[in-house]
Amino acid sequence: MRTLTMGAVLAVTLVAGAAAYGGSAPLSPALSPALSPAPDGNRGAGLMQMGMGQMGMGQMGMGQMGMGPGGRGGGPIARHRAAMMQGIPEPYRSMTNPLPGTAETLKRGATVYAVNCAACHGAQGLGDGPAAASLTPPPGNLAWLADRPMGQWDPFIYWTVAEGGAQFGSAMPAFKDSLTSDEIWAVTTYIQAHFPKEPK
Numbered sequence: 001m002r003t004l005t006m007g008a009v010l011a012v013t014l015v016a017g018a019a020a021y022g023g024s025a026p027l028s029p030a031l032s033p034a035l036s037p038a039p040d041g042n043r044g045a046g047l048m049q050m051g052m053g054q055m056g057m058g059q060m061g062m063g064q065m066g067m068g069p070g071g072r073g074g075g076p077i078a079r080h081r082a083a084m085m086q087g088i089p090e091p092y093r094s095m096t097n098p099l100p101g102t103a104e105t106l107k108r109g110a111t112v113y114a115v116n117c118a119a120c121h122g123a124q125g126l127g128d129g130p131a132a133a134s135l136t137p138p139p140g141n142l143a144w145l146a147d148r149p150m151g152q153w154d155p156f157i158y159w160t161v162a163e164g165g166a167q168f169g170s171a172m173p174a175f176k177d178s179l180t181s182d183e184i185w186a187v188t189t190y191i192q193a194h195f196p197k198e199p200k
Contacts, residue, residue, distance in 0.1 A: 078168035078169060079160065079165070079168050080150060082168070083150060083156055088153075088155045088156055088159050089159065092155045092158055092159035092162070093155055094155070095154055095155045095158050096154050096155075097154045097158075097185050097188055097189060098185065099182065099185045099186060099189060101189055101193070105185075105186050105189050105190075106186075106189060106190055106193055106196060108182075108183070108186040109186035109187045109188070109189050109190025109191070109193075110190050110195075110196075112179065112183045112184075112186055112187040112190070113187050113190050113191070113195070116175065116178075116179065116187070117142075117187065119131045120132055120135065120139040120171075120172070121139045121140065121142050122139075123195070124143055124195050125141065125142030125143040125145075125146065125191065125195050126141055126142075126143050127139040127140055127141040127142070135170075135171050137169065137170055139170075139172070140170075140172075142191055142195075143194065143195065145191075146191055146192055146193075146194050146195075147194075151191070151192065152192055154188060157188040157191060157192065158184055158185065158188055160172075161175050161179070161184045161187060161188065162174060162175060162176040162184055163176065
């Protein structure tokens, strides 16, 4: 591993973090491998291999790097940090959505979302559902998440829905025992499609 000066490490961390979360900072070709998926699908592994895990993402704090609305306290920030630093846990890490991105899948996902998610996350995923005001931390802004690279990773969304947020200090329930695998994949598709009002 190359030895980097502290200034270079800080610059690499900030640029890599901005790029990983949809920022506009350009990423040099030399740093691109840091954000490329590892063989196990863990994009955070590149940052760890470059030595970022010892002083970068964890200590600087994702909240300082623009984790987006609805990211106060535990919940979204803690889950993003865990995924970036340790990867998505098994058995979720290697999962891919088996459902086609068809109108039928989107309609099913919209129904699952309306029944199980909208009360907290809101109709368009903004974290502004009728139950949101009483929750601390507030529900995650799924519309914001869907625009970020991590929000498009099938394993990340499936893991979030299946396991809920208890391990990250949020009130989101685990749905692995109340929804079928296909229902979780359908709502994953719906979120990643940015909550179409009339799925086509």
